[in-house]
Every structure is written in structure tokens, then in C-alpha cells.
Amino acid sequence: MFDKLEAILHKYEDINMELNEPNVAQDAGRFASLMKEQSSLTPLVECYKQYKKCKKDLEDSIEMLESESDEELKMLLKEEISNLKNQLPEIEQNLRILLIPKDPNDEKNVILEIRAGVGGDEAAMFAADLYRMYTKYAESKGYRTSLINVETIGIGGMKSVNFIVEGQGAYSKLKYESGVHRVQRVPVTESGGRIHTSTATVAVMPEVTDDVEIDIPPEDVRMDITRASGNGGQGVNTTDSAVRLTHIPTGIVIYSQTERSQLQNKNKAWALLRSKLYDMKMQEQHDSEAELRRSQVGTGDRSEKIRTYNFPQGRVTDHRIKVTLHKIEQILNGDLDELIDSLQAADQAAKLLKMNGNM
Known part of the structure; x- marks a missing residue:
């Protein structure tokens, strides 16, 4: 799943780069197609970025806890680690839902x-x-x-x-x-x-x-x-x-x-x-x-x-x-x-x- 998400993230970044090219703005059809694709990928990409940040924060907090000697700070870090561990499965479930193939007719009258x-x-x-x-x-x-x-x-x-x-x-x-x-x-x-x-x-x-x-x-x-x-x-x-x-x-x-x-x-x-x-x-x-x-x-x-x-x-x-x-x-x-x-x-x-x- 995460290999697929990385590929989607790279594709999203490529679309953003292409949208910034001057010649693309002059091609109305291409510009509209790219904007539509960017819009459809944005919720998934934002959720994946949230997942990566949450996972990185968790790793950093665990690393800090191992080297921390202050008891009060250790308590705060343990609380933060517990919250982050609870958030990760929820974000991962949201990612799985967002990865479900969209029905192409869903937005239609x-x-x-x-x-x-x-x-x-x-x-x-x-x-x-x-x-x-x-x-x-x-x-x-x-x-x-x-x-x-x-x-x-x-x-x-x-x-x-x-x-x-x-x-x-x-x-x-x-x-x-x-x-x-x-x-x-x-x-x-x-x-x-x-x-x-x-x-x-x-x-x-x-x-x-x-x-x-x-x-x-x-x-x-x-x-x-x-x-x-x-x-x-x-x-x-x-x-x-x-x-x-x-x-x-x-x-x-x-x-x-x-x-x-x-x-x-x-x-x-x-x-x-x-x-x-x-x-x-x-x-x-x-x-x-x-x-x-x-x-x-x-x-x-x-x-x-x-x-x-x-x-x-x-x-x-x-x-x-x-x-x-x-x-x-x-x-x-x-x-x-x-x-x-x-x-x-x-x-x-x-x-x-x-x-x-x-x-």
C-alpha cells in the first residue's frame, strides 16, 4: 500500500510542476485535465502527508524518551507517544478508504x-x-x-x-x-x-x-x-x-x-x-x-x-x-x-x- 502511496505522491508533485509551466496554461484542455487530476488526488495526498508526519513525530518522540532524564518531560513524551499511536491506525484506515477506486459516475447528475x-x-x-x-x-x-x-x-x-x-x-x-x-x-x-x-x-x-x-x-x-x-x-x-x-x-x-x-x-x-x-x-x-x-x-x-x-x-x-x-x-x-x-x-x-x- 505504501509503495502505491509513494507513487501517487510523486505523480501529484509532477502534476504541480507541470501546472507551473507557462506553456501548459496556454493549452486550456491540458490545463483543465491536470487541474481535475490534481483535485482528485489532493485528499489522498494530504492524508498520506498527515500519516508520514504522525509516524515521524512518533519516532522522534520515542527517540527523545530514550535519552530524556527529566521525569516531568518523560511523562509528557509518554502521553504524546500514546496519542500518536492511537492516531496512526485511524489515519491508515482513512488512507485505505481513500485508495478505494472511485466510481467514475459518482459526481454526475x-x-x-x-x-x-x-x-x-x-x-x-x-x-x-x-x-x-x-x-x-x-x-x-x-x-x-x-x-x-x-x-x-x-x-x-x-x-x-x-x-x-x-x-x-x-x-x-x-x-x-x-x-x-x-x-x-x-x-x-x-x-x-x-x-x-x-x-x-x-x-x-x-x-x-x-x-x-x-x-x-x-x-x-x-x-x-x-x-x-x-x-x-x-x-x-x-x-x-x-x-x-x-x-x-x-x-x-x-x-x-x-x-x-x-x-x-x-x-x-x-x-x-x-x-x-x-x-x-x-x-x-x-x-x-x-x-x-x-x-x-x-x-x-x-x-x-x-x-x-x-x-x-x-x-x-x-x-x-x-x-x-x-x-x-x-x-x-x-x-x-x-x-x-x-x-x-x-x-x-x-x-x-x-x-x-x-x-
């Missing part, structure tokens, strides 16, 4: 797709609850959300909804939400007071940016312009502004009608199509890399039942990490931090275990 599953109208009502939960969570993080398309039912439920969450690190927070969510409660449509179990599926896809190559030949996509339907807002369904894209090789159909502008709907539809195709590509990679899948905490399999929301008991249980929280109302109002932090910690621990086994 995300596109979420929620679909009602088993349970009819109640499943659609639950899908609407999940949509509200994620928009509330995004709002608490300072992220911006915008609808792409929504298919509603008359009693306030959603058969399906697609929306974008924009904000730095949005994917790193929301990527663990993909999978089947289950609700157990008495539906508003139930007159007999019986508890029903319904489901909704959530797919979280990174928004495809310029650094990702997704080849979509024009002949593979049919685009239709139609008049928006439903309650899209004043003026939305009076013009031919809705856009439907059909990706012929996969059969994926994208529909966007939430904006008045045909161009805005077109841009949203293409963003969703690119993300869906990229997501399919990632799924294929996950399916072929069984070892990688085993080291992940629920970020691959869309059919995995990941969480249960039990209203009678007021609890939410995440089945992947065996965590149960008795605060269902707060969670459905967007208070997801405790769940997401626990999922990130579990994922980190699994990757650390795998990394340590390979060292």
Missing part, C-alpha cells in the same frame, strides 16, 4: 425512473410516495429536480415517472436506491381495513456526459412529435411539443411532454435514452463480473427487493444491510441520510475487505 409494480392502484400511490420522497431528499441536499415524463392515475398515483436530479455527487448518494421497494399498509381504497403488500421499482441511472461514449446511429431512433396529453400545465397540451423516441434495436420508448418547448422535451428525451442505453451497458458488465457484483451493496440488480416500508409498525427495513429504522414518516418526507450513510459505509467496508484480501 442522475435520472430516476419509478414504476408501479404489483398492487394495482395502491402500487401507483406508493410510486407517487417514492417520487415525493426523492424530490424532498434532493431539495434537502440543494439538488434541482425536473420532470421528464409522468403517467398518473386519477386518485393521485403514478404508474410511472421519470425525472432528473441535478447536483454534484447526486449519483454517489442515490445509486443505492435501485431495486424493488415494498410497502405494507391499508390502502386508501380498502374499505375492509386489510393490510396490502404492493411494490414499485426504482432505477437510478447516471446522466451521460461528454466523457462517456454512447454510439446511437440516427437510423436506430425514430422520433415522433405529438400533442401533449393529460394535465401538463397551462399551454402544454395546446401545441405539438411532446417528443417520443423509439430506439429500434432495443425497443426502448421514451416520451417527454413536461415542457412547453419541443426542443426542451427533445433534449430531455435524448438525455433519458442515452442514460438508459448506458445503464444497459453497465448492467451487462455487472452481470459478467460476478466478483464485482459480490463486492457491491445493491447497486446492480434491478429485481432485488431492497427495502420494505411497513406502516402498521412504523418501520423501514433495508434488507441488504439488515437496518431497521422506526421513523417511516420522516423517511417518506425525504430524511434518507441515515439509510444512505449506512449503505455507503457497508459498501465501503465490503470493498475494503476485498482490497485488503488482494494486498
Whole structure:
């Protein structure tokens, strides 16, 4: 591990030297690339420097203790040595965490797709609850959300909804939400007071940016312009502004009608199509890399039942990490931090275990 850290430190120093060269500042592309690489390495380098300083201080203190005769100074040195010995393992653990390979999608915006599953109208009502939960969570993080398309039912439920969450690190927070969510409660449509179990599926896809190559030949996509339907807002369904894209090789159909502008709907539809195709590509990679899948905490399999929301008991249980929280109302109002932090910690621990086994 420390050979690798030394190599990273030398690389970081080389980047700093190159950034100070006059000709690099004139090359905007090269300068931006170096700045990005420097920024990504800084936390690890700073932590490693802290580790080296702590270790050097410990060695110096031990050396001073061996030659010191003053009892008071010896007591102070012993206390300092004890503190430094306690700090070293913590800093080393932080180094191991920082060495975990970064997910290249972590800093990206995300596109979420929620679909009602088993349970009819109640499943659609639950899908609407999940949509509200994620928009509330995004709002608490300072992220911006915008609808792409929504298919509603008359009693306030959603058969399906697609929306974008924009904000730095949005994917790193929301990527663990993909999978089947289950609700157990008495539906508003139930007159007999019986508890029903319904489901909704959530797919979280990174928004495809310029650094990702997704080849979509024009002949593979049919685009239709139609008049928006439903309650899209004043003026939305009076013009031919809705856009439907059909990706012929996969059969994926994208529909966007939430904006008045045909161009805005077109841009949203293409963003969703690119993300869906990229997501399919990632799924294929996950399916072929069984070892990688085993080291992940629920970020691959869309059919995995990941969480249960039990209203009678007021609890939410995440089945992947065996965590149960008795605060269902707060969670459905967007208070997801405790769940997401626990999922990130579990994922980190699994990757650390795998990394340590390979060292």
C-alpha cells in the first residue's frame, strides 16, 4: 500500500510542476485535465502527508524518551507517544478508504425512473410516495429536480415517472436506491381495513456526459412529435411539443411532454435514452463480473427487493444491510441520510475487505 502511496505522491508533485509551466496554461484542455487530476488526488495526498508526519513525530518522540532524564518531560513524551499511536491506525484506515477506486459516475447528475409494480392502484400511490420522497431528499441536499415524463392515475398515483436530479455527487448518494421497494399498509381504497403488500421499482441511472461514449446511429431512433396529453400545465397540451423516441434495436420508448418547448422535451428525451442505453451497458458488465457484483451493496440488480416500508409498525427495513429504522414518516418526507450513510459505509467496508484480501 505504501509503495502505491509513494507513487501517487510523486505523480501529484509532477502534476504541480507541470501546472507551473507557462506553456501548459496556454493549452486550456491540458490545463483543465491536470487541474481535475490534481483535485482528485489532493485528499489522498494530504492524508498520506498527515500519516508520514504522525509516524515521524512518533519516532522522534520515542527517540527523545530514550535519552530524556527529566521525569516531568518523560511523562509528557509518554502521553504524546500514546496519542500518536492511537492516531496512526485511524489515519491508515482513512488512507485505505481513500485508495478505494472511485466510481467514475459518482459526481454526475442522475435520472430516476419509478414504476408501479404489483398492487394495482395502491402500487401507483406508493410510486407517487417514492417520487415525493426523492424530490424532498434532493431539495434537502440543494439538488434541482425536473420532470421528464409522468403517467398518473386519477386518485393521485403514478404508474410511472421519470425525472432528473441535478447536483454534484447526486449519483454517489442515490445509486443505492435501485431495486424493488415494498410497502405494507391499508390502502386508501380498502374499505375492509386489510393490510396490502404492493411494490414499485426504482432505477437510478447516471446522466451521460461528454466523457462517456454512447454510439446511437440516427437510423436506430425514430422520433415522433405529438400533442401533449393529460394535465401538463397551462399551454402544454395546446401545441405539438411532446417528443417520443423509439430506439429500434432495443425497443426502448421514451416520451417527454413536461415542457412547453419541443426542443426542451427533445433534449430531455435524448438525455433519458442515452442514460438508459448506458445503464444497459453497465448492467451487462455487472452481470459478467460476478466478483464485482459480490463486492457491491445493491447497486446492480434491478429485481432485488431492497427495502420494505411497513406502516402498521412504523418501520423501514433495508434488507441488504439488515437496518431497521422506526421513523417511516420522516423517511417518506425525504430524511434518507441515515439509510444512505449506512449503505455507503457497508459498501465501503465490503470493498475494503476485498482490497485488503488482494494486498
